[in-house]
Amino acid sequence: MLKQTLLQQMPEAQLSEEVTLLQKKFHGFLNEEGAIRIIASKHGIQPEKKPFTLKKISQLVPGETASFNCILLNCQSVRVFEKDGRKGFVTNATVADETGELTLVLWGKDAFSLRKFERNSFLLVKNAFVKEKEAHSKLVTEILQGQENPAFPKSLVKSIPLTNANGLLNFDAFGRVLEKSPAKEFNVKGKPGKLVKAQVADDSGQSNVVFWNSNADELARFVVGDAVKLEGAYEKDGEIHLGKDGRVISPVKHSLEKREELYAKHFPRLNISQAKEGEQCIISAEITKALSLNAFYKCTCGKKPLTKQCECGKTANETLVLNAEIEDASVSTKCAFFNENAMLVLGIKEASIDYNTLFSLKRDYLTHNVVTFIALPKFSSFTKKMELSAKHVLSIKSQYEMPKVN
Numbered sequence: 001m002l003k004q005t006l007l008q009q010m011p012e013a014q015l016s017e018e019v020t021l022l023q024k025k026f027h028g029f030l031n032e033e034g035a036i037r038i039i040a041s042k043h044g045i046q047p048e049k050k051p052f053t054l055k056k057i058s059q060l061v062p063g064e065t066a067s068f069n070c071i072l073l074n075c076q077s078v079r080v081f082e083k084d085g086r087k088g089f090v091t092n093a094t095v096a097d098e099t100g101e102l103t104l105v106l107w108g109k110d111a112f113s114l115r116k117f118e119r120n121s122f123l124l125v126k127n128a129f130v131k132e133k134e135a136h137s138k139l140v141t142e143i144l145q146g147q148e149n150p151a152f153p154k155s156l157v158k159s160i161p162l163t164n165a166n167g168l169l170n171f172d173a174f175g176r177v178l179e180k181s182p183a184k185e186f187n188v189k190g191k192p193g194k195l196v197k198a199q200v201a202d203d204s205g206q207s208n209v210v211f212w213n214s215n216a217d218e219l220a221r222f223v224v225g226d227a228v229k230l231e232g233a234y235e236k237d238g239e240i241h242l243g244k245d246g247r248v249i250s251p252v253k254h255s256l257e258k259r260e261e262l263y264a265k266h267f268p269r270l271n272i273s274q275a276k277e278g279e280q281c282i283i284s285a286e287i288t289k290a291l292s293l294n295a296f297y298k299c300t301c302g303k304k305p306l307t308k309q310c311e312c313g314k315t316a317n318e319t320l321v322l323n324a325e326i327e328d329a330s331v332s333t334k335c336a337f338f339n340e341n342a343m344l345v346l347g348i349k350e351a352s353i354d355y356n357t358l359f360s361l362k363r364d365y366l367t368h369n370v371v372t373f374i375a376l377p378k379f380s381s382f383t384k385k386m387e388l389s390a391k392h393v394l395s396i397k398s399q400y401e402m403p404k405v406n
C-alpha cells in the first residue's frame, strides 16, 4: 500500500536503490517493509492508520487493546504511590454501558484526565488494555468526551445541599471553600495518613468537610473562595467526609453565588479602626511600606531550626511571612501575610530565589498596592495598636507592572 503510493512519486529502480542503501545502513537488520516506511515518512507519507472500532463492554476480551464509549459512574481521587523510589499516580473509576460495567484503571498522567469529567459524564476510552473486568491505560490511551447515550445506566447518587447531608452514606455536593486548616499528618498502625479540615459553603449554609489522604492533597489545588464539587461524600457525627471512594473536583458548571457575595455574607466589611480583637472581617487597605520578608521553620520534633534542615534529621515546615504597613481612610497599622497569601501579594507562584533577593527586588513595587483580604485583628501590647494578619487575600490592585522572577 505504502509502496504503491511511493511509486507514484519515484521510479521503481530509485526506490529499490534507496531500500538497499537503508538496509546497508542498518547492517541488514531492516526488512523491506521497514525501509519503505522510513522512506515514505521522509516524503511526508504516513501509513494509513487502522480505523479503530468501538466495542461494547461485554465484548471486551482480556489481553486486547480496545476502544469503547461509556458513562462515568464513580471515580476515586488520584492516589500517589512510590515504586522503586519514583512517584507514580493512579486512579480507579467505575464506568458502564448498556451491556455491563468495568473498572477503569488510569496510570500516570492519565490519572488526571478524569478531573474534568463529573459523575455521569459520557466518555470515549480509546486504546485501553483490557484485563478481567478492568481496562487499564497505557501509553497510547486517550480519555475523551464521549457521545451521549440514553441507553447507558446512570449513577443514582444525588447532588444535595450541604446542610441536608444528615446520615447520608453517599452523595455529591457543590460549595465554595470558605476556610481550610493546615494538613494534619498521623499514623494508624504504622501507616501514614493525612487530613485537611475545611469549611465549605453553599446557598444552604456551611459545613465542616474532612478531606482524607489523597483528597487532602487534591484540595491543595484549590484556594479559599474556589468552587468545588464533592463526589462520593458521606456524613458522620455532624461532619462531611471525603474518603478513598470520594473525590474533590472543579465543577464543570454550578449555580453557587459569586465569591464576593459569599464573603460579604460571612464576614463584615470594616475599616481598620473598627476591627475588633479576634473577629474576622474584610479589610481593603493600601500597602504604604513593605517591611520584611522572612521564613520561620518548625520541625515536627518541636524544635525551631534556623534552616529547613533540622538537627534531628527531618525537614522542618517552612512558614513564609511578609510584614507590611497598611493604611485605609481610618488609620494605619501593621499586617502580616503568611505563605500563599504572601506569595499572592508578592505576585509569585513559588520562591525559587532566596528571600532577601526576592524582597529587595519586589519591595518598592508593593507600595500603593490595594489589598482586600479577610483579616484577623490582634491587639499588640508592644505598639498599642490593633494589628492584622491576613487570613485570605481576596484581591490585589497593583499600581505597577511587577518585575517577573523565576
Ligand SMILES: [Zn+2]
Residues within 6 Å of the ligand: 299, 300, 301, 302, 303, 310, 311, 312, 313, 314
Ligand atoms: Zn526536628
